[in-house]
Amino acid sequence: MDMKNPKYKNQGIHVDMVVFTVDDKKIKTLLVQRGRKPFVGEWILPGGAVYNDESVDFAAERELEEKTGLKDLYLEQLHTFGNPKRDPRKRMVSVAYLALVDKKKVSILQKTSKTLDAKWFDIKKLPDLAFDHKEIVRLAVKSLRKMLIYSNIAYTLLPCQFTLPELQGVYEIILGEKFDRRNFRRKFLNLGLIEATGKREEGMANRPANLYRFKAKKYKAVDIL
Amino acid sequence: MDMKNPKYKNQGIHVDMVVFTVDDKKIKTLLVQRGRKPFVGEWILPGGAVYNDESVDFAAERELEEKTGLKDLYLEQLHTFGNPKRDPRKRMVSVAYLALVDKKKVSILQKTSKTLDAKWFDIKKLPDLAFDHKEIVRLAVKSLRKMLIYSNIAYTLLPCQFTLPELQGVYEIILGEKFDRRNFRRKFLNLGLIEATGKREEGMANRPANLYRFKAKKYKAVDIL
DNA sequence: TTTACTATGTGTTTGGAGGACGCAAAGGCT
DNA sequence: AGCCTTTGCGTCCTCCAAACACATAGTAAA
Numbered sequence: 285m286d287m288k289n290p291k292y293k294n295q296g297i298h299v300d301m302v303v304f305t306v307d308d309k310k311i312k313t314l315l316v317q318r319g320r321k322p323f324v325g326e327w328i329l330p331g332g333a334v335y336n337d338e339s340v341d342f343a344a345e346r347e348l349e350e351k352t353g354l355k356d357l358y359l360e361q362l363h364t365f366g367n368p369k370r371d372p373r374k375r376m377v378s379v380a381y382l383a384l385v386d387k388k389k390v391s392i393l394q395k396t397s398k399t400l401d402a403k404w405f406d407i408k409k410l411p412d413l414a415f416d417h418k419e420i421v422r423l424a425v426k427s428l429r430k431m432l433i434y435s436n437i438a439y440t441l442l443p444c445q446f447t448l449p450e451l452q453g454v455y456e457i458i459l460g461e462k463f464d465r466r467n468f469r470r471k472f473l474n475l476g477l478i479e480a481t482g483k484r485e486e487g488m489a490n491r492p493a494n495l496y497r498f499k500a501k502k503y504k505a506v507d508i509l
Numbered sequence: 510m511d512m513k514n515p516k517y518k519n520q521g522i523h524v525d526m527v528v529f530t531v532d533d534k535k536i537k538t539l540l541v542q543r544g545r546k547p548f549v550g551e552w553i554l555p556g557g558a559v560y561n562d563e564s565v566d567f568a569a570e571r572e573l574e575e576k577t578g579l580k581d582l583y584l585e586q587l588h589t590f591g592n593p594k595r596d597p598r599k600r601m602v603s604v605a606y607l608a609l610v611d612k613k614k615v616s617i618l619q620k621t622s623k624t625l626d627a628k629w630f631d632i633k634k635l636p637d638l639a640f641d642h643k644e645i646v647r648l649a650v651k652s653l654r655k656m657l658i659y660s661n662i663a664y665t666l667l668p669c670q671f672t673l674p675e676l677q678g679v680y681e682i683i684l685g686e687k688f689d690r691r692n693f694r695r696k697f698l699n700l701g702l703i704e705a706t707g708k709r710e711e712g713m714a715n716r717p718a719n720l721y722r723f724k725a726k727k728y729k730a731v732d733i734l
Numbered sequence: 735t736t737t738a739c740t741a742t743g744t745g746t747t748t749g750g751a752g753g754a755c756g757c758a759a760a761g762g763c764t
Numbered sequence: 765a766g767c768c769t770t771t772g773c774g775t776c777c778t779c780c781a782a783a784c785a786c787a788t789a790g791t792a793a794a
Contacts, residue, residue: 364565491789692754755774
């Protein structure tokens with residue numbers, strides 16, 4: 285391969301992260317306000333350029349922490365966006381990642397020199413996004429719905445201990461449909477993914493719900509519905 | 510972004526295609542024999558560098574036709590491989606694609622100046638592959654199995670008209686398990702994905718099977734099993 | 735303390751889909 | 765005409781999931 289060939293020259297690799305959480309009965313995603321040209325002040329997905337000495341996966345973790353302060357969260361490659369015009373500066377391919385966090389980490393947001401601001405947005409009320417980031421978010425939402433149905437990744441969106449109604453809420457909010465409490469409970473318990481902790485909720489106005497935890501906090505392909 | 514920064518300089522974007530077909534009761538994939546350094550003479554996946562003025566998806570189509578002569582086949586992005594050491598020459602990220610063809614196109618293989626040879630291999634008897642291409646094939650097989658279960662992509666692996674035993678064969682070969690003829694038939698017909706053509710097989714030694722076709726030759730998410 | 739209210743936890747019924755399997759039909763071959 | 769092979773069709777039976785009624789555990793108000 286001729287590395288000086290202008291057909292290939294000056295290509296760049298980028299990562300962009302779509303971070304989702306479920307909070308306040310909404311799916312929310314994390315956006316940062318861009319601090320440099322082009323598109324200064326516009327909202328974009330957190331992300332950045334991949335260094336030559338790191339893997340793309342690692343770059344995703346690093347950039348996410350640098351731009352938002354979030355670390356140690358579930359991260360999975362989503363899709364690579366390769367339209368030649370997607371970045372006005374140069375030929376830039378973006379590897380998009382889907383990240384999931386439970387809402388207790390929502391408050392850990394850190395402004396950096398590279399971004400003007402970072403904020404959670406209801407995905408139904410997104411502002412205009414620069415580049416092709418709106419398209420990336422759309423695909424991420426699709427993927428999130430599939431993952432919820434075909435795996436146990438709900439564990440990433442809930443605290444260590446949670447109630448069955450909370451779990452059901454996550455499913456209802458993301459999939460946008462209601463389920464029967466009793467059938468949902470039976471189905472999920474039969475799947476064997478979660479177990480009772482023996483403890484119960486405290487300080488509730490009504491009957492306290494039992495607390496459960498996921499047996500394994502690791503991705504597992506399972507048909508939920 | 511500083512385009513001269515050595516952290517980002519000299520990055521390259523590549524596409525690699527895993528082409529599958531089902532033939533002779535085996536899953537086969539197409540490999541080409543490399544014509545240049547490094548790894549001259551070794552078997553690799555068909556692929557090549559992405560040009561600056563084309564989308565990554567388009568590059569996949571173009572490279573596949575250039576390297577093998579195959580065109581107009583089902584092509585889907587699989588995963589992006591971004592280990593910094595995966596190519597000894599430079600920082601090269603590879604976007605891997607999964608391609609599917611029906612066996613009638615197996616014979617259309619074209620040697621080019623860029624490759625010494627092109628050949629179909631039983632995936633259970635692959636030679637050593639250069640780069641990280643073995644890993645790519647492994648992931649592609651996994652993905653193929655999932656796709657077969659959760660969508661109608663079987664249509665890409667069969668001719669326009671096919672028999673139910675042929676269809677069942679595709680499933681059995683790829684998934685590696687036997688199904689009951691009568692249950693498979695009932696399930697697939699109930700799915701409504703295929704319809705009878707009214708014609709039958711000809712020149713068979715036994716009872717000729719009815720010919721079917723897929724109603725829509727377009728990807729559709731459906732739970733098959 | 736008694737009652738009302740609300741959300742959680744448990745049981746029952748019922749219908750449909752899928753797995754196991756028997757048998758008939760349509761060819762070619764001897 | 766019989767035999768063999770493969771395809772096509774129907775039945776039984778079990779299990780799972782949707783639909784629904786009722787009991788339980790807490791707070792809040794009378």
